[in-house]
Amino acid sequence: MQLTSAPLVAWGNAWLSGHVGLDDAVDAVERRGGPNLIGTVPADDLPFDSGAPLRTALVRLRGLDLSVFRLALPTWGDPFGLVGPKELNQAALEAQEGVLLQLADTQIGLVPTADRRGSSYAGVSWTPYRATNTPPQIPGLAEAEQRLKLALIEAGRTLEGITDIAGFEPGVHEELGTLEAHQAPPLAHGYPPRAHRLAAQAERLARVIALAGPASGRGMTGGQAEERRRALHTLDMAVRRAHVAAHAAI
Incomplete structure (x- = not known):
């Protein structure tokens, strides 16, 4: 992301x-x-x-x-x-x-x-x-952190055992490691440590979701492909909320 x-x-x-x-x-x-x-x-x-x-x-x-x-x-x-x-x-x-x-x-x-x-x-x-001059509804750090944790657990359970679980092409893990090595910290000075940790975790998971991409379909039924899509979508929603909560925590 x-x-x-x-x-x-x-x-x-x-x-x-x-x-x-x-x-x-x-x-x-x-x-x-x-x-x-x-x-x-x-x-x-x-x-x-x-x-x-x-x-x-x-x-x-x-x-x-x-x-x-x-x-x-x-x-x-x-x-x-x-x-x-x-x-x-x-x-x-x-x-x-x-x-x-x-x-x-x-x-x-x-x-x-x-x-x-x-x-x-x-x-x-x-x-x-x-x-519109109304503040948006933004979750606090604790709520966003908990939602991200639960979404990650749910995604892991849903995807467990599905062939082509991540849908990664060869070399994507190495690419993710390179991206992380050159990644600037998501937040600026003045944010609390908890916000820095949540933003960094959200950034990593956003890149995993993006790199996963659409399932290739190899070895999966139509139902498994749909389960995979839903799991990644749920995780993406939690990642975006974590990003926003972290950036509001100053």
């Missing part, structure tokens, strides 16, 4: 809570995704022109009493972390991620897209949307 939104939420919250400076937060976000540009919404809801650099946008948003960054990781059939309206939800569902910014008297949603220009420029473009 290569999330564009997660670094902005983690380092944005670390900046707002005084654990890192603005320059360090922006550098950390852009080190992972390249230059970040934030657009504007109609009716001058944000005090900058379309395509403002991240540093400029954050300073001006702070002037609007920006108080928290919230991570949203929705998927079709499970709009987790979203609050509406329809336009924001649709865009975030297509991207399968987004960020909610709580300002003094309103909430703004940001949805990322890859910003590529030519062969050498790669960054992130954020499209803002008006968001």
